[in-house]
Amino acid sequence: MGLLRAGLCPGLTQDVVQLLRGRGIRTVVDLVSADLEEVAQKCGLSYKALVALRRVLLAQFSAFPFNGADLYEELKTSTAILSTGIESLDKLLDAGLYTGEVTEIVGGPGSGKTQVCLCVAANVAHGLQQNVLYIDSSGGLTGSRLLQLLQARTPDEEEQAGALQRIQVVHAFDIFQMLDALQDLRSTVAQQVTNHMTRERDSGKLKPALGRSWSFVPSTRILLDTGEGAGASGSQRTACLIKSPRLPTGFQETVDIGTWGTLKQSPALQGHPT
Amino acid sequence: MCSAFHRAESGTELLARLEGRSSLKEIEPYLFANEDSPVLGDILEFHGPEGTGKTEMLYHLTARCILPKSEGGLEVEVLFIDTDYHFDMLRLVTVLEHRLSQSCEEVVKRCLGRFFLVYCSSSIQLLLTLYSLEAMFCGHPSLRLLIVDSLSAFYWIDRVNGGESVNLQESTLKKCSQFLEKLVKEYRLVLFATTQSIMRKTSHLREGPSSAFTHPSDAGVDYRPYLCKAWQQVVKHRIFFSKDDSKTSNQFSLVSRHLKSNNLKKHFLLLEKVGLSFVHMYHKMVFLQDGVQVLKSL
Numbered sequence: 027m028g029l030l031r032a033g034l035c036p037g038l039t040q041d042v043v044q045l046l047r048g049r050g051i052r053t054v055v056d057l058v059s060a061d062l063e064e065v066a067q068k069c070g071l072s073y074k075a076l077v078a079l080r081r082v083l084l085a086q087f088s089a090f091p092f093n094g095a096d097l098y099e100e101l102k103t104s105t106a107i108l109s110t111g112i113e114s115l116d117k118l119l120d121a122g123l124y125t126g127e128v129t130e131i132v133g134g135p136g137s138g139k140t141q142v143c144l145c146v147a148a149n150v151a152h153g154l155q156q157n158v159l160y161i162d163s164s165g166g167l168t169g170s171r172l173l174q175l176l177q178a179r180t181p182d183e184e185e186q187a188g189a190l191q192r193i194q195v196v197h198a199f200d201i202f203q204m205l206d207a208l209q210d211l212r213s214t215v216a217q218q219v220t221n222h223m224t225r226e227r228d229s230g231k232l233k234p235a236l237g238r239s240w241s242f243v244p245s246t247r248i249l250l251d252t253g254e255g256a257g258a259s260g261s262q263r264t265a266c267l268i269k270s271p272r273l274p275t276g277f278q279e280t281v282d283i284g285t286w287g288t289l290k291q292s293p294a295l296q297g298h299p300t
Numbered sequence: 301m302c303s304a305f306h307r308a309e310s311g312t313e314l315l316a317r318l319e320g321r322s323s324l325k326e327i328e329p330y331l332f333a334n335e336d337s338p339v340l341g342d343i344l345e346f347h348g349p350e351g352t353g354k355t356e357m358l359y360h361l362t363a364r365c366i367l368p369k370s371e372g373g374l375e376v377e378v379l380f381i382d383t384d385y386h387f388d389m390l391r392l393v394t395v396l397e398h399r400l401s402q403s404c405e406e407v408v409k410r411c412l413g414r415f416f417l418v419y420c421s422s423s424i425q426l427l428l429t430l431y432s433l434e435a436m437f438c439g440h441p442s443l444r445l446l447i448v449d450s451l452s453a454f455y456w457i458d459r460v461n462g463g464e465s466v467n468l469q470e471s472t473l474k475k476c477s478q479f480l481e482k483l484v485k486e487y488r489l490v491l492f493a494t495t496q497s498i499m500r501k502t503s504h505l506r507e508g509p510s511s512a513f514t515h516p517s518d519a520g521v522d523y524r525p526y527l528c529k530a531w532q533q534v535v536k537h538r539i540f541f542s543k544d545d546s547k548t549s550n551q552f553s554l555v556s557r558h559l560k561s562n563n564l565k566k567h568f569l570l571l572e573k574v575g576l577s578f579v580h581m582y583h584k585m586v587f588l589q590d591g592v593q594v595l596k597s598l
Contacts, residue, residue: 028424055424058431059475088432089425091379094366094389094415098408101389127388238498239456242350242384269351271388 028053035082037075045069054083108156108216111149114279115142118248118267123216128243130269131220132234133250138263138281139220140166142250146218148175152189160195161207164220167195219244245271250281340444340488343481343534345451348541349497353552355386356576357541358447358492363395365445366414368407371400377414377443379433383426383453387417416443423454423472430479437487446484450494451476452527470528477531499524535559 029052032040049068051057057065058080066073109122116122123129123146131139144167147158160167172193176186198204234241234249247269252262266278346354362380367373380387396411397403418433420426426448437443454473462469484491525532539556 055427055472055475058428059479084428084432087425088429089418089420091416091418091433091436094392094412094417095409097389097417098393098412105390238349238496242386242496242498245386245388271391275351 028055030054030057035079035086037079037082042071042079045071054087058083106216108146108150108154110142110146111153112142112145112281114281115248115265118265118270118273118277118279119246120270120272123218124245125216127245127271128217128219129246129248130234130244131218131248131250133220133263134252137250137252139250140164142281143167143218143220144171144175147193148172148179148189151192152176152179152185156192158193159207159211160193161198161204162195163198163204165197244269340490341485342536343484343491343493344537344539345535346492346494346539346541347497348554349543352541352543353554353576354494354541355388355449357554358449358494359392359395360576361445361492362392362415362447363399363411366411367396367399368411371407373399373411374444375414375442376445377416377440378445378447379416379418379436379443380447380449381418381420381426381429382449383420384450385419386449414442423458423476426454427472427476427479430476430483434483437483437489443487444489446480446489446491448480448491448493450496451531452495452498455498455526470530474528474530477528477534481534495527497524499526 030038030043030046032038032043034054046052046057046065046069049065051060051065057076062076062080063073065071066076104125106125107122108125109116110119119129131142133139143160147160150156151158169190172190173186176189180186196203196207198207234247246267249266249268251264251266261282263281264278265281267273267275269275346357348354358380362378363373365374365376365378367375369375392415393408393412396408400407416436418429420429451473458472459469462471480491480493483489537556537558539554541552541554543552
């Protein structure tokens with residue numbers, strides 16, 4: 027979008043494009059912001075035709091405002107909250123993953139991010155009978171692991187097969203492959219992404235990777251950490267809510283990623299893990 | 301010793317209230333007391349890192365505008381331009397329902413009828429949309445508040461598209477800033493625009509145009525101007541949002557700086573499930589030995 031060319035919109039012929047270009051009007055913005063009377067005189071074009079052209083270009087390339095009441099109606103029918111299948115995680119997320127939002131799971135290596143993704147995929151495909159698009163850029167997804175999770179939910183092989191069929195896997199090992207996969211997605215979805223941790227340069231504190239420009243994008247962020255202190259076994263993790271549009275941050279839950287669900291959690295602790 | 305509530309209503313506010321005119325000066329008395337109130341034609345910038353309450357403040361101000369007068373609102377229309385697809389309608393509805401005395405669907409829908417939302421996905425689309433919205437401002441005289449959340453969303457994309465030339469990189473945003481100023485003055489609007497702190501604050505002061513905008517009192521504020529000069533020039537009032545690093549995770553602070561008068565004010569906010577509220581600042585009168593009274597903030 028930008029350059030004026032023949033056929034871009036009705037009324038924009040090659041002749042008109044040439045005449046305009048001759049006067050330094052090359053882009054849509056140039057034409058829309060120009061003084062049309064002056065342009066009409068200099069280019070020998072009809073003022074009325076230029077005004078009509080401007081209106082058509084604006085209608086075609088500008089965004090259309092929605093009324094709040096209409097939007098609200100539509101939202102009431104199309105929004106859903108998808109349970110992750112992990113009770114403690116659902117608590118941190120205020121019932122689950124919201125459609126229309128991006129939820130980020132961040133943690134160091136071995137903290138259980140991929141495990142959480144697999145659990146969620148299995149729950150949505152089997153428990154909620156919905157389709158899942160799993161974009162794997164780390165190679166952590168295996169069919170056998172998914173099957174294991176489903177087998178823990180139901181012994182019925184047909185159900186397991188049905189759930190597996192609802193999970194579409196895309197391998198994307200560079201950003202362009204990932205963008206391609208996302209372009210094809212049309213319906214209202216809830217998005218869950220994982221991110222790695224990195225160290226802040228000055229203070230040495232751990233913080234999510236990808237920097238500030240990314241950090242604005244997700245509405246919700248959960249930090250996974252290997253649990254510390256007495257009683258922390260190999261498969262226990264603490265999940266801490268560090269960003270949320272709905273709930274106060276700082277709450278922690280304990281998740282056992284070894285078993286399917288959670289163990290009896292300690293009462294929600296406040297405070298930052300690092 | 302006695303404690304006095306620190307908020308004085310200015311003369312203009314009193315007049316506006318008595319005359320029943322819906323002036324946007326009343327939009328948020330705690331934030332905009334006395335001569336720093338946003339006058340129609342003003343541009344205000346909310347700046348801060350993510351998760352510090354900028355968008356929440358926008359919902360707070362929007363609710364104040366679209367609520368009917370009977371419920372403590374200003375009953376004016378609001379146009380919200382969303383550039384990063386972050387707008388959360390459910391959140392706005394929650395804030396509205398909390399403020400209404402009886403929150404039924406009908407009333408909420410009527411309030412939302414005064415709210416308009418536009419999504420823009422590039423700076424060129426933003427500019428063209430502003431041009432086509434001009435007709436909307438003509439046709440809606442009760443449309444008083446324009447919000448852009450956020451103005452910095454296309455910063456990196458514009459930089460890539462502009463190549464090596466800084467002028468090219470900034471040209472669309474410059475045109476947007478100039479056109480916004482024109483719209484705001486011509487149609488007597490107030491513009492609130494958010495910008496995100498995507499640049500780290502340099503630890504040492506640098507020579508150059510950017511240092512002209514740093515103020516000694518900004519030392520505590522993580523602010524490094526990166527948007528084009530044209531934008532810096534149209535902003536009247538800049539408000540910095542930050543989160544208190546302490547354990548209480550729902551308290552935020554903001555520092556408001558009026559660029560002409562250089563008045564600096566600090567406020568504290570509490571963000572709760574039902575919306576945000578200002579923490580009242582109380583002052584104490586302290587009597588010194590020689591009888592001089594001093595206001596000391598608690």
